[in-house]
Amino acid sequence: MAAEETPEGSSWQEIDSPPFKQAVSDLRFVNISIKCYEKKTGSGFKEEYYAYKILAILSKTDGDETEPSSSSRTRYETWRRYSEFEMLRNFMQFVYPHVVMPPLPEKAIRGSANLLNKITFSGEDVEFLLQRQHALEIFLVRISRHPVLSKNVWFHEFLKTVSWKEKLLQSGYNGKGSETLFQSLSLQLSKHGPDSRFQDAKAYATDLDTILRTILEIRQKLNSSMTSLYKVHSNYGRIFNEMSLVEDKLGTPLQVASGCLDNYADSSDSYFNEEESRFYLPIKEYIGFSESLKSLTRRHEVLQKQLEKAEELVSSRAESRNTLLKNNPEEGGTGGKKFSFKSLSARLRGEDISYEGQKATAERELTDAEEALTDIQKEFDEFTRDALQELENFNDQKFGDFRSMLINYVQLQLHIHKKGMTTWQRIKDGFETEN
CATH class of the missing domain: 1.20.1270.60 (Arfaptin homology (AH) domain/BAR domain)
Known part of the structure; x- marks a missing residue:
């Protein structure tokens, strides 16, 4: 995995609120995919959750260059759990309220191609996890192809930096949107x-x-x-x-x-x-x-x-x-x-x-x-x-x-x-x- 590059010393307001929006203009996404999922154990009470392995290949562009050379490409691999995808979407919606924000998959998907009876899948279902993996990948691809969202520096950090969530929270963002x-x-x-x-x-x-x-x-x-x-x-x-x-x-x-x-x-x-x-x-x-x-x-x-x-x-x-x-x-x-009481108070x-x-x-x-x-x-x-x-x-x-x-x-x-x-x-x- 490539070395972490984070916007040190900047708050989320400084980076993403007018007039301090900071865009990454010299990078473009060659490919974003979610390769697999894996059950992991969190800290504290040994919480178990599923994380998704993201592979992102970014390339530096130079002026009118339409096809960057392979030498300018950098590969990043990170693991993200569903709640981090939620946090990313809430943050992007807060910063860009005018955008028709790409949706996230449901926490529980009703119905299936093979299981036709109406049941709610739990987090243990393989089919549910595969559907979510596919939908989360589409979510990231949608953002990467959006002319504004794709340039947001914190989106790039989401794909590149292991401690993305902690750094964003430390910068002052409360993890919620305005919906x-x-x-x-x-x-x-x-x-x-x-x-x-x-x-x-x-x-x-x-x-x-x-x-x-x-x-x-x-x-x-x-x-x-x-x-x-x-x-x-x-x-x-x-x-x-x-x-x-x-x-x-x-x-x-x-x-x-x-x-x-x-x-x-x-x-x-x-x-x-x-x-x-x-x-x-x-x-x-x-x-x-x-x-x-x-x-x-x-x-x-x-x-x-x-x-x-x-x-x-x-x-x-x-x-x-x-x-x-x-x-x-x-x-x-x-x-x-x-x-009047107002004048008396004054x-x-x-x-x-x-x-x-x-x-x-x-x-x-x-x-x-x-x-x-x-x-x-x-x-x-x-x-x-x-x-x-x-x-x-x-x-x-x-x-x-x-x-x-x-x-x-x-x-x-x-x-x-x-x-x-x-x-x-x-x-x-x-x-x-x-x-």
Whole structure:
């Protein structure tokens, strides 16, 4: 494993919060894969967990170089447990709230290609662990291909540095994202009205989730029928073999038929494995993406609400200042001198409650509110701009992924049906050649 390179002396805010975002611009990923998983024992109470071995090959680029030489490539191997993947995703979402963040696999995956009954796999299931390994690899590859996420220095450290988690926590990051806050806020309808572009994205995410879950339900029924079909072929093979023992003239073609049917039935594992990787897991990933879309629109709603509150505060501060100016004692006003608990508290704190003092305070509060509004407006505008671009990029990605997924699925169905046709054609030929 290559020597560790860490951003020593920098906090996560300094590296990844504007205006201190630090990008790794001279490196690119040649390959990222998860080679295997392994049960490990933690410290303390001898906690057992599964860790995944990540192989990352990074290459330094030089200007317009399109194909770096092998000498510029560096290979890194690290072990990461699932909770560290969660921490990476939470961190990236916190730093880049406008991104449709690639989803992580579920902690427990319901349903399977081969086990069709609805059960929840535990951490001990080999099939569950293999599915998770595959999905975690896709998660890392998604980040490595993202134009912004791929350059984040802490993502590179995740792939390179054994003590990545400890260093990130020591830098000040608390290990959590801001999704909990967004989910807990109760948002009222915006007085400006919701942004139709984000409302459309939110509605689409809901529809996409429903459609994909319905597809998985249909898939489960189809795979159940396919399992029965393979069992029927296996039973035919057994019966034809028994029949060949009692039928002299048809013995040979019956044995050929038995072998063909057994071979066809034995191909079931290959079919289900291919179907799982080409169809089931991509659909599961995009169910996760639908949740990411909903989260993005939720963050936009929160920022819009914060912007409206800032506007209301400026309006309130301006009204208070204007009311005070109307009561200018030099123009016959009261100068704001009337009893209130607020003025009494201010007097007890030693604050200047004279007209000029109140005027200065009102001007300062209005200025502070206007500056805060400017900052929030800038953040809102930047988020909206970046999020809309992200949605456009996501739609392009989704089109390519769905197209490839459906083509692969159709090809798989054609392959399995051609295999069935070939099997029965060989059986037919065997009977026809027997005189």
